[in-house]
Amino acid sequence: MSQPRSVPGAPPAPDAPTLPAHRFYELMRTARLLDDEAVALQRQGVFPAYVSLRGQEAAQVGSAAALDRERDFAFPTYREMAAALTLGVDMVGYMASHRALWHGGTYDPIASRFGSVNAVVGGPVPHAVGWAIGERLRGSGGCALAYFGDGASSEGDVHESMNFAGVFGAPVVFLCQNNQWALSVPLDRQVAGGSVAARAAGYGMPGVRVDGNDVEAVYEATAEALQRARGGGGPSIVEAFTYRAAPHSTSDDTGRYRDPAEERQWRDQDPIDRLGAAMRTAGLADDAFFASVEDRARAEAERIRDAVSAAPEPAPSDMFEHVYREPTEELARQRRAWEQEAL
Ligand SMILES: Cc1ncc(C[n+]2csc(CCOP(=O)(O)OP(=O)(O)O)c2C)c(N)n1
Ligand SMILES: [Mg+2]
Structure with a gap:
């Protein structure tokens, strides 16, 4: 199993095991439980709406963990809750966005190295490129991580951003979470040729598609792209091929447009179950490990749920x-x- 230099974000609890795989697992499991809490808060009328990241935990934890929190900056869409958690963002402030307390959340984006929640499809991508060019001019060595979806990849803004970044060698990693759906539109109706990574050649940059449900594969591909960008090698595309296991949002009904058999098939690829099984096989985790993660993750998800529910209205x-x-x-x-x- 791969060994990141260090996994960023809030330091693990003193009693938590600290191998990277352990930390990845705990972050993914915490994100899953917090995601479930957020869906429940919407059903209870506390959140007007919520967008679940279920199924995309590995793509988000693996990519965000590769960032250097001292220098880099992540530009999220509306679905990057697990990336926020990995970077140690104040999660009550993050969830404030979903409670519609304030645009883009109440956390401090500059201190968190994690931009405001952005609901404009493709919107974070030009921001990331502009920031990356600025950092290069400052000589800070900082790199941008631009999150976007398969649907966003067909936006003009994304094309212009990638071309600009390619021409000017911007230190940016374009991280596409290809979850195979853009609302009710399947991949083959929005990405001609089916691959976002393949487009990299047209922009003069490397592109790679990785198994987006394998947290270590995503971590390694992102870390490699960041290292290249930091060394002056310019931008890259990393396409994490995954699956949106939940409806698009709490207002959506997948029964109207997709086959439940497809959802069942992808349930077998659940990124958290996969890592857990690999850790057991490698002798890195036992029942006691999983039980202690469960206790900490549940307590953290419930703490955030209660705090965002009680947060005062501005x-x-x-x-x-x-x-x-x-x-x-x-x-x-x-x-x-x-x-x-x-x-
Ligand atoms: C510029 C813009 N156009 C349309 C929308 C409406 N919209 C919201 S999410 C979405 C689908 C985006 O799909 P994708 O980029 O694959 O991201 P995912 O939701 O799968 O994470 C659309 C069309 C929007 N928010 N912004
Ligand atoms: Mg999508």
Whole structure:
């Protein structure tokens, strides 16, 4: 099993085993339990909506774990909860976005090295390239990790970003989680040729497709691409081939467009079960290990659930802040109108 230099994020509890495989497993299992809690919070009316990452834990933990938290920066979509957890983001602040307490969450993106939750499909990709070019100009050695989906790969913004990054050698890793669905649209209806990694050749950069349900394979491919970018070798595409095991969001119904047999088939490839089985076979984990992970992961998921549920609502007038540096006349007029109505 591969051995990362160190797995970033909050340090493991003092009683937790510290081999990288152990840490990967615990992060993935915590993400799964927190994901279940978030779906339940939506069903209870605490969250207006939630987007599950079920099935994509390995793609997210493996890629985020390869980042250097001192220098690098991740640009997430709306589905990167396990990447946030891996980077040690304040998860109550992360979940605040799903409770619609504040745009993009209430955590500090700069301190976390993890951008705001971004619901614009393809949106994080140009941001990542711009940031990466800036870091190169500063000589910081920082690399960007741009998260996007198979559906996003057909957006013009993503093409322009990749071409720009290729031409100017931006230190960025384009991390596509190909979960084979873009809402109700299957892969063969949105990616001509079926491969996002294959497009890399057209942008003059290396591209690789890895088993996105194998956390160590994703870690290694991302770490290699980051190392190349840091050494001046420019951008890369890493396509983590995985499966969106849940509906697109809590508002979606997969029964209307996909075959349950496909879901059953992919359940056998569950990334957490796979790592757990590999660890048992390698003699790295026993029943006591799994029981202790379960206790810690459940306690953490429940702590975050309770804290985000109890978090105070921000002042409604906050919605007028942070829009423009100097508010426009129109915004000021809307604020006055709102204040009169609110009285
Ligand atoms: C620019 C833009 N167009 C359309 C949408 C509506 N939309 C939200 S998610 C989604 C599908 C995205 O699929 P993919 O990129 O594969 O990501 P996944 O949801 O599978 O993680 C669409 C079309 C949007 N949010 N932003
Ligand atoms: Mg997708």
